[in-house]
Amino acid sequence: MSPGKITQQRVFAYITNQDQDTLSVLDTRTNRIMKTIRVGQLPNSVAVSPDGKRIFTTNGAGDSVTIISTGTNLVVQTVKGVGAEPFAVDFSLRRNRYYVPSFYSGSLFVLDIQTNRVLSEIPVGNGPVGVAVSPDENSVYVTSVGAGISIINADTDRVVGTVAEMDSWGIDFSPDGSTYYVNNVGSNSVSMYDARSNKPLQRTSVGLAPIGIVVSGDGRRVYTANSRSRSVSVIDAATLRIMRTVSVGAVPFGVAITPDNRTLYVTNFGSSTVSVIDTATNRVVDTIRTGFNPRGIAITPLRLQEAPNG
């Protein structure tokens, strides 16, 4: 295969249909669902490993993680022992680890990406919901209903600090790792933090109950899914100014962006659809029917596109 064809690499969006126990594989070129894969019970989130090889779903009622090969779209393993109601996943490939916060356990589970063994369980507090590994892979941030944002040292697996902001949910870093953005689901706002000092830099009101958040790969935009306002806020990442509010379906939950930053996908939990937004015009260009109650969403990362021979 010539290097020129590598850019033709297909980019997929993976969507968990929470109340059908399935994962939909959507081809972003055609916006068609190509395959639906059975996973564990109540899949509430999905993430793709940064090397693009594996898809991980957390199964809220299965108390498990399902691992799927992106090459074959087949389940390769189901991992148990991740506490009660696992809620999200993020990765540190350098450390060979992934991190799973579990809501009812009040802990962050640390697993080995090769063996899928639980290496440690770190208590964080009541109701952890989101997780993000810093781009330098030195810290893990966990958002929660009642314990603020816990900052964990990835070397020691210990909580080294807490940002006292209740009701946080979606969290994502700027690509350069200098800042991170957090949805404050309770106060209907998004906050930008300095990643070194963990001090809030800026705060902006968005729609009601923002859940999903994503920073574009070029670091210029932040998008939030406002679950109670049927909208997505398009935000300037540098100033946190709202540039546009885009109407989508009922209970928008997750957001993910393609590696070329041109297209944003939003799961509408209450409409059983995905809205496709053109990021140049900030308009909905397509609405795709999914399974029942689509919740988590993740897209093929940039690295897979760059891999030789795909």
Next chain:
Amino acid sequence: MSLVYASIQNNNTVSVIDTESDEIAEVIPVGNNPVQINVSADGTRLFAANGGARSISVISASTNQVIRMLRDVGSEPFGCVQAQGKLFVPDHFSGYVTVLNARTGRAVQKIPVASRLLNAVTDTAGRKLYVTSLVRNIWIIDTLRSKLQASIPAGATWGLAFSPNGRRLFVNHYVSNQTAIYNAGTNQLLKRIPVGLGPIGIALSNDGKRAYVTNSRSGTVSVIQLAACRVIKTIPVGRLPYGAVITRDDRKIYVTNYGADTISVIDSERLHVSRTITVGPGPRGLVII
């Protein structure tokens, strides 16, 4: 004879337990992911809120059969409480309480309330509906007018119950690990009692002397003596205790262990678990009739 009904979230059923034998008498198939179960004021109907099906299964208490499926509800119904000839359905994600005509089963109104709504109960007169939220406050809805009337400031709240005389409201504060007692007439906070981690369910004894609180993260039940407003005993139960109900004679408390697929039966005299009943996966809501 009393019966306990438990919603078994992860196999889409309601288990019926005979409180004399403490055996499962019947298993009723309902919709997807029943999170909570409620009973009508007259005790003839049970409502299973199917969180994963956008529906409510209505069960006849005399036949233990689903007699009706209500589909005109929100995206994740979390309960269903009858009052004033209406059904009030708090929706977890959309933040609405959907109001249905109890006879027709059709939605007549959607009341915007708050994010992440959880449990709901009415006062003894059925005039006010109290709804908790994982974000904040206790929200009070006028059931006659179907309008949001007031809110009581609080952090994240979950299970709640009235004292038998209706004068006190007990609310579990999930985040601050406390059970709070309010004057139901004035909404004034009277007392906060520290319990275990992540308190969810609460049951009040019919003699008004005790409250039993499930501490989800501690795997225990706190027994509160109400005269002294203090915890007199902490009883280990199963993993992730969720709901709690008490028999009419106050002798037994039933607790769903969401993470253990069991129901613990607590002897209120000896204050220990006298029996553990294996049920289906993910037992959650409980009612007793």
